[in-house]
Amino acid sequence: MQKLYLVGTGPGDRELITPKALSAIKNATDLVAYGFYLDLLGELGRGKTHHDLPLGEEIQRARLALELAASGKTTALLSSGDIGIYAMASVVFELLDRQLQGQENAAQWLEIDIEVVPGISAMQAAASKVGAMLGHDFCTISLSDLLTPWESIEKRLHSAGAGDFVVSFYNPRSKKRDWQINTARDILLEYRPAETPVVLGRQLSRADESITVTTLAELNANEVDMFTLVSVGNSETRKIVNGDKQWVYTPRGYKKKLV
Amino acid sequence: MQKLYLVGTGPGDRELITPKALSAIKNATDLVAYGFYLDLLGELGRGKTHHDLPLGEEIQRARLALELAASGKTTALLSSGDIGIYAMASVVFELLDRQLQGQENAAQWLEIDIEVVPGISAMQAAASKVGAMLGHDFCTISLSDLLTPWESIEKRLHSAGAGDFVVSFYNPRSKKRDWQINTARDILLEYRPAETPVVLGRQLSRADESITVTTLAELNANEVDMFTLVSVGNSETRKIVNGDKQWVYTPRGYKKKLV
Numbered sequence: 001m002q003k004l005y006l007v008g009t010g011p012g013d014r015e016l017i018t019p020k021a022l023s024a025i026k027n028a029t030d031l032v033a034y035g036f037y038l039d040l041l042g043e044l045g046r047g048k049t050h051h052d053l054p055l056g057e058e059i060q061r062a063r064l065a066l067e068l069a070a071s072g073k074t075t076a077l078l079s080s081g082d083i084g085i086y087a088m089a090s091v092v093f094e095l096l097d098r099q100l101q102g103q104e105n106a107a108q109w110l111e112i113d114i115e116v117v118p119g120i121s122a123m124q125a126a127a128s129k130v131g132a133m134l135g136h137d138f139c140t141i142s143l144s145d146l147l148t149p150w151e152s153i154e155k156r157l158h159s160a161g162a163g164d165f166v167v168s169f170y171n172p173r174s175k176k177r178d179w180q181i182n183t184a185r186d187i188l189l190e191y192r193p194a195e196t197p198v199v200l201g202r203q204l205s206r207a208d209e210s211i212t213v214t215t216l217a218e219l220n221a222n223e224v225d226m227f228t229l230v231s232v233g234n235s236e237t238r239k240i241v242n243g244d245k246q247w248v249y250t251p252r253g254y255k256k257k258l259v
Numbered sequence: 260m261q262k263l264y265l266v267g268t269g270p271g272d273r274e275l276i277t278p279k280a281l282s283a284i285k286n287a288t289d290l291v292a293y294g295f296y297l298d299l300l301g302e303l304g305r306g307k308t309h310h311d312l313p314l315g316e317e318i319q320r321a322r323l324a325l326e327l328a329a330s331g332k333t334t335a336l337l338s339s340g341d342i343g344i345y346a347m348a349s350v351v352f353e354l355l356d357r358q359l360q361g362q363e364n365a366a367q368w369l370e371i372d373i374e375v376v377p378g379i380s381a382m383q384a385a386a387s388k389v390g391a392m393l394g395h396d397f398c399t400i401s402l403s404d405l406l407t408p409w410e411s412i413e414k415r416l417h418s419a420g421a422g423d424f425v426v427s428f429y430n431p432r433s434k435k436r437d438w439q440i441n442t443a444r445d446i447l448l449e450y451r452p453a454e455t456p457v458v459l460g461r462q463l464s465r466a467d468e469s470i471t472v473t474t475l476a477e478l479n480a481n482e483v484d485m486f487t488l489v490s491v492g493n494s495e496t497r498k499i500v501n502g503d504k505q506w507v508y509t510p511r512g513y514k515k516k517l518v
Binding site for chain 2: 006010013014015016017018019020023058082083084085086087089090091092093094096097100110114116117118119120121124125127128129131132133134135136137138139140141142146147148149152155156158159160162163164165238240241242243247249250251252253254
């Protein structure tokens, strides 16, 4: 049977890759991913055919994975984080959908047994490093306007503000997109205090990890790049300092209940 | 050094517990959790002191974990899913915060080295089982009004609707709370189509797992219990059927870009 695994490999730390993801990678003869992720696999990737495609070519990568699996090769398509969250899984199902609608010429794709293996997403890694930022209702917003018009993103930012959700920004910045995160900050400042805690996580759980705790007013595109996860607290999120350790957490609710 | 691990053990499947979580459990001499979760550990839990407290006693459980760690016992406080998402981690930091504000009498808590280990949350497990429901912007809303007034939750439901977020409901129902999920459905129906796909995941990744795909109009409290994760698609989420297999995915964006 043709088999395609869609595998989330977590934020980077080998200790955060699930056994299920490791098994999928072990079973596969062919791995499809960015070269960068393939390097991270080290030993695990040995003896397998690596298919590396440059960043940005998501559709070609998904097609390649489907083609390889359809040809009988047990294939694993890898994304860092959770492959189901802003990653390759939805691209694969979009292509499958196109085939079902007769917009592709790849009937053999429909024979593939697809298995999705979730992974720890960047917002979870960042939250765990600083405490419990995602302790109450939260949302995620991608600031990339390549596939979503900026007006839709802006509307969503207002909704996130009005609903007082903790907000995690994915794709906060790229070489060509440098102003979006500052605009997002300004919109959220209409709804929550300037001193709202903000966590910047970069290269999470990797050797060169950096975590910065700042405030919403001080959030600035200059300190954000395409590898940064930005999480903004809600109106109740608190930063606490215990000696040289700082924590950020969002309480479970809004009632000032006696603990 | 006093050590307290806050560990997310994932949705239930042993293959979805991270190696980091397993190491934390192995290092601990004392485990604090619901009896139910302790049972799931099987072998892993052997030779350790188990501290079981009934469901609902979150604060006592967090206090107990802090007290055990402060007394010098390497302790792991466990939650299923991600301990940072609607779970015990924020309760522990709330207590620490109270101590820092002089509202507790437990100075030794401040000496504890706390380490948070994230886990796969229920929404991720559900999404992976049906495809890629979380492929674009999403939010989570707890429908429990024990600690958050219903008016706040209702406001948030409207924000989620207006922002067209994929919505995952945690704590959708309990014995005493039976109408909230139906009200949530009615609010979302003001913003998105009746046929919007909805996924109900119960006992995810466990032996008695059940996954149901329905529509927003058909979502009903009768089919939901306290172990159910409910995820509602956004206006672009699609259900596709390939033979006897059905998938639900949310496309990456809103532009009808040629794939």
